[in-house]
Amino acid sequence: MTVAQTLPLIVAVPLFGAAVLVGAGRRLPRYAAEVLGCLFAAAAATLALYASAAMPSSTARPVEWLGGWRPHGGAGVGIVLVGDRIGLGLAALVSLLVPAALAYAWRYFDEPPRRHAGSFPALVLLFQAGMCGFALTGDLFNAFVFFELMGVVAYALTGYRVEEARAVQGALVFGIVNSLGAYATLLGIGLLYARTGELGLAQIGAALDAHPGGPDGLVISAFVLVVTGLLVKAAAVPFHFWLADAHAVAPTPVCMLLSGVMVELGLYGTARVYWTVFAGPGGIPAPDAHRALLVLGVLTAVLGAVMCWQQRHLKRLLAYSTVAHTGLFLVGLAVLAPQGLGGVVLYVLAHAGVKAALFACVGILLDRFGSVDELQLHGKGRELPWAGALFGIGGLALAGLPPFGTALGKAVIEEAAGGWATALCVLVSAVTGGAVLRAGARVFLGLGPVPEGPARESRPAADAEETTGEAEEPETRGGRLSRVPDSMLVVPTVLLAGALAVGLVPALRTGVGRAADAFTDHAGYLGAVLYGRAAEPAPTPPPHWALSGVLWGLLATASAAACALLAVRRPVRQEPARRADPLRRLHSGHVGDYVAWFLAGVTLLAALVV
Amino acid sequence: MSRRLRLWVLAVGGLGVAVLLLVACFGLPAFGGTWHPYGDRAVHAALARHTANTISSVNFDQRAFDTLGEESILFGAVLGTVVLLRQTRDEERQPPEPVPVAPPVRRYALLALPVTLLIGLYVIAHGQLSPGGGFQGGVVVATSLHLLYIAVDYRALERIRPVGTYEVADAAGEAAYLLVGAAALLTGAAFLANFLPYGTFNTLSSGGTVPLLNAAIGVEVACGVVVLLARFLDQAVEIESDDRDDGAEART
Amino acid sequence: MSVLPYVSAAWLFLIGCYGLATSRNLIHAVGCLAVCQSATYVLLLTIGYRAGGTAPVFSDIAPGSRPVVDPVVQALTLTDIVIGATVTALLLSLVIQVAKRHRTVDPDELSELRG
Numbered sequence: 017m018t019v020a021q022t023l024p025l026i027v028a029v030p031l032f033g034a035a036v037l038v039g040a041g042r043r044l045p046r047y048a049a050e051v052l053g054c055l056f057a058a059a060a061a062t063l064a065l066y067a068s069a070a071m072p073s074s075t076a077r078p079v080e081w082l083g084g085w086r087p088h089g090g091a092g093v094g095i096v097l098v099g100d101r102i103g104l105g106l107a108a109l110v111s112l113l114v115p116a117a118l119a120y121a122w123r124y125f126d127e128p129p130r131r132h133a134g135s136f137p138a139l140v141l142l143f144q145a146g147m148c149g150f151a152l153t154g155d156l157f158n159a160f161v162f163f164e165l166m167g168v169v170a171y172a173l174t175g176y177r178v179e180e181a182r183a184v185q186g187a188l189v190f191g192i193v194n195s196l197g198a199y200a201t202l203l204g205i206g207l208l209y210a211r212t213g214e215l216g217l218a219q220i221g222a223a224l225d226a227h228p229g230g231p232d233g234l235v236i237s238a239f240v241l242v243v244t245g246l247l248v249k250a251a252a253v254p255f256h257f258w259l260a261d262a263h264a265v266a267p268t269p270v271c272m273l274l275s276g277v278m279v280e281l282g283l284y285g286t287a288r289v290y291w292t293v294f295a296g297p298g299g300i301p302a303p304d305a306h307r308a309l310l311v312l313g314v315l316t317a318v319l320g321a322v323m324c325w326q327q328r329h330l331k332r333l334l335a336y337s338t339v340a341h342t343g344l345f346l347v348g349l350a351v352l353a354p355q356g357l358g359g360v361v362l363y364v365l366a367h368a369g370v371k372a373a374l375f376a377c378v379g380i381l382l383d384r385f386g387s388v389d390e391l392q393l394h395g396k397g398r399e400l401p402w403a404g405a406l407f408g409i410g411g412l413a414l415a416g417l418p419p420f421g422t423a424l425g426k427a428v429i430e431e432a433a434g435g436w437a438t439a440l441c442v443l444v445s446a447v448t449g450g451a452v453l454r455a456g457a458r459v460f461l462g463l464g465p466v467p468e469g470p471a472r473e474s475r476p477a478a479d480a481e482e483t484t485g486e487a488e489e490p491e492t493r494g495g496r497l498s499r500v501p502d503s504m505l506v507v508p509t510v511l512l513a514g515a516l517a518v519g520l521v522p523a524l525r526t527g528v529g530r531a532a533d534a535f536t537d538h539a540g541y542l543g544a545v546l547y548g549r550a551a552e553p554a555p556t557p558p559p560h561w562a563l564s565g566v567l568w569g570l571l572a573t574a575s576a577a578a579c580a581l582l583a584v585r586r587p588v589r590q591e592p593a594r595r596a597d598p599l600r601r602l603h604s605g606h607v608g609d610y611v612a613w614f615l616a617g618v619t620l621l622a623a624l625v626v
Numbered sequence: 627m628s629r630r631l632r633l634w635v636l637a638v639g640g641l642g643v644a645v646l647l648l649v650a651c652f653g654l655p656a657f658g659g660t661w662h663p664y665g666d667r668a669v670h671a672a673l674a675r676h677t678a679n680t681i682s683s684v685n686f687d688q689r690a691f692d693t694l695g696e697e698s699i700l701f702g703a704v705l706g707t708v709v710l711l712r713q714t715r716d717e718e719r720q721p722p723e724p725v726p727v728a729p730p731v732r733r734y735a736l737l738a739l740p741v742t743l744l745i746g747l748y749v750i751a752h753g754q755l756s757p758g759g760g761f762q763g764g765v766v767v768a769t770s771l772h773l774l775y776i777a778v779d780y781r782a783l784e785r786i787r788p789v790g791t792y793e794v795a796d797a798a799g800e801a802a803y804l805l806v807g808a809a810a811l812l813t814g815a816a817f818l819a820n821f822l823p824y825g826t827f828n829t830l831s832s833g834g835t836v837p838l839l840n841a842a843i844g845v846e847v848a849c850g851v852v853v854l855l856a857r858f859l860d861q862a863v864e865i866e867s868d869d870r871d872d873g874a875e876a877r878t
Numbered sequence: 879m880s881v882l883p884y885v886s887a888a889w890l891f892l893i894g895c896y897g898l899a900t901s902r903n904l905i906h907a908v909g910c911l912a913v914c915q916s917a918t919y920v921l922l923l924t925i926g927y928r929a930g931g932t933a934p935v936f937s938d939i940a941p942g943s944r945p946v947v948d949p950v951v952q953a954l955t956l957t958d959i960v961i962g963a964t965v966t967a968l969l970l971s972l973v974i975q976v977a978k979r980h981r982t983v984d985p986d987e988l989s990e991l992r993g
Contacts, residue, residue, distance in 0.1 A: 083817070085671075131790070157954060181976075184710075195965050199914050207654070209922075214664060240646060483991055604627050605992050636899045647891065658928060665951075681949050703968045854967055858974075
């Protein structure tokens with residue numbers, strides 16, 4: 017089987033697995049359903065890894081026209097899947113993270129719907145198929161369809177614990193905001209179809225290139241609308257509001273997938289659409305796209321870091337750290353060059369491992385103690401040394417401790433983006449890593465003064481401006497865990513090891529560097545997809561460990577540890593800091609507010625591009 | 627955020643988006659124009675494959691992969707609804723009481739049921755020829771069964787609607803689409819290729835795999851919609867929550 | 879007035895967003911989302927229209943005898959409608975659970991997720 021032929025199977029295998037699990041789920045015992053789910057997910061992972069390994073070079077682009085509808089003279093009617101290294105690598109990352117999440121969820125959910133043992137693994141497999149399809153497709157409308165598939169399944173997974181008031185509210189907000197974003201994308205697709213008469217990324221790009229010169233209003237509108245939906249998924253400010261609400265309430269294995277890969281797929285979509293469609297002479301001029309991505313990236317990074325530091329609800333804390341890191345990814349993309357993109361790819365790979373591992377550790381706390389509140393859990397984690405160690409290492413890795421892949425990715429972005437970006441990266445890593453370390457020091461080491469009152473009896477008033485993490489329902493079978501199952505510790509260990517490997521394997525760096533060269537090669541993509549022409553992009557220096565990057569990483573880690581220690585020693589405030597009040601009040605959980613910000617965000621994006 | 631502030635943000639954002647969309651509208655080609663390159667190619671390709679209904683050719687042949695994703699969205703939404711509207715620990719089922727139905731309603735609904743069912747099946751079967759297909763026909767079929775709820779009562783509907791069977795059939799429809807797509811691989815063609823003989827133009831057996839995929843979608847949509855409605859009807863009719871539970875308890 | 883059909887799509891999107899932002903009832907909000915989505919149907923179908931064109935179905939007309947409208951946007955709209963219906967169903971099931979757990983469907987009274 018050629019590499020190209022495996023591409024549709026990477027999507028089809030998990031879909032088939034979901035159908036089997038739903039069909040047979042009524043008769044299967046639970047463990048059999050879970051094993052079956054893992055097997056199908058792993059089969060897709062094997063296919064994706066095989067396809068990556070069997071590719072002749074890092075710059076190859078295996079192209080598969082579904083249904084055999086090959087274009088003639090650049091014009092066709094079919095849908096194409098393109099398995100370049102970055103798309104295929106993301107599909108592999110997704111397909112590896114899914115079995116990890118399923119393995120972690122081994123002891124989860126005491127109540128699958130009656131006689132529906134296969135529901136949860138089936139939903140996760142559909143989620144996987146949606147993400148893989150989105151990563152591999154070379155057709156804009158098809159990308160929208162898979163974007164919606166991953167969305168629909170993600171809303172259901174987020175609201176999985178329907179007995180939790182917060183879970184259903186968060187899932188609903190997630191669903192409404194993301195659907196609205198998707199419809200904006202579809203409006204943009206409609207505009208592009210009207211202008212070019214095409215739906216394939218390469219075809220649209222080629223049609224736009226046929227009319228060089230500055231973009232007119234239609235092309236700008238189309239760009240803004242298409243990218244809006246993708247940036248909603250990527251949780252860029254001011255489209256980010258849904259993320260904390262959804263990630264704080266989703267079951268932990270789902271959080272691992274949402275924060276680890278789904279959000280990053282929004283960025284991937286943005287990058288893919290920009291380079292294939294709008295990077296040519298008929299598209300959006302590079303300075304305009306640069307300005308838009310950069311401003312949104314800086315806003316996102318700063319706001320995410322500030323909000324992250326304010327949280328005591330551990331899942332919300334991690335969610336806002338994802339927002340902050342998304343900002344850094346955007347800053348890396350804004351370089352609009354292979355170096356920046358290579359850094360982002362390495363960063364995303366390592367971040368997926370670190371963030372999923374951190375969520376896994378918080379899940380252990382939730383299931384052991386029925387709380388994810390930093391203050392309430394003070395010192396309780398001492399009995400979980402292994403989880404504590406993993407959480408601490410995760411915090412250090414998030415802060416950018418070399419040789420973790422996060423540090424490498426960040427160092428490469430710093431080098432590509434230039435001076436002030438270094439300061440931003442160091443600041444954001446120090447604050448987000450510091451927040452995680454602060455929580456770890458309080459919970460697992462019991463450092464600092466004990467919060468007053470034995471776990472405040474009174475619930476905060478309904479109008480409190482803060483979501484604490486007290487009194488959450490454990491997600492595992494049979495209520496709180498008496499001992500932590502090995503699977504829940506092995507999974508984060510493996511994930512952190514993976515994040516470490518991203519920083520250490522030299523072959524990965526060179527491979528990512530060449531893949532980024534190919535990804536940013538607009539003309540090469542068009543030629544390969546439409547005419548089957550293989551073209552080697554001009555090589556650029558691959559990502560590497562620079563001494564300055566290592567030093568900045570060490571500085572960020574040290575600052576994170578210092579921030580954490582300082583914060584822990586100060587007296588504990590039960591009330592959030594007043595200074596951040598206006599900012600916190602914006603995060604109201606109100607769907608109307610989020611929609612208003614959505615419109616304002618579209619306007620901002622348009623103003624930045626014009 | 628106060629209501630006033632939200633309205634301000636909304637006004638500014640809405641105005642900006644309005645300008646953006648208006649600019650786009652004036653940049654679009656004139657309404658009703660003759661330039662539709664992809665559409666012309668699609669018509670040509672559909673005729674070459676003996677499929678009279680071009681839209682079905684686009685959906686089930688030229689862009690069959692879109693339809694796979696679309697079908698999976700429906701499949702996922704049905705599964706999601708099964709999960710989200712499950713009977714939780716604090717809820718119990720109470721069989722609904724029979725309710726008297728006005729005789730004219732009963733007569734009309736009982737008469738309409740078989741007719742509607744037949745129309746639904748016809749629409750599915752003729753998807754490659756005339757407007758319609760698996761999605762439209764599937765919804766009509768699912769609706770026809772629910773006429774029994776209107777004509778008699780909920781228990782009568784439940785007798786002809788064993789939800790478990792429909793769930794299995796829903797999954798079978800999804801699997802069938804994938805298997806037809808994969809069968810093309812065995813013949814050496816690409817995934818979802820139209821590998822069957824194209825048949826005679828404008829007859830039931832035309833279009834190659836289009837009728838097969840259409841049927842798979844029809845089964846999936848009909849059964850999926852039945853399961854979906856069953857979950858909502860259960861919530862409305864059968865599932866009762868204990869009054870002392872939710873609000874307070876769930877919120878603590 | 880050849881832009882009017884396009885402007886109607888833009889209007890639908892904006893009015894749907896206005897409804898979403900000011901809604902006092904989540905069921906109404908899900909309805910408003912459906913209005914936003916109908917903007918996409920209208921836009922796609924107007925883009926694909928050809929003056930004097932008929933449906934691209936050749937069971938009762940000879941190919942080439944009459945102009946037909948763009949079949950691709952019709953297929954896209956069909957896909958879009960199915961997506962819209964399923965998303966609406968899923969969101970409504972979440973609204974049912976919100977109503978049960980919070981005893982309200984007024985977004986102003988939902989106060990669980992803040993900060």
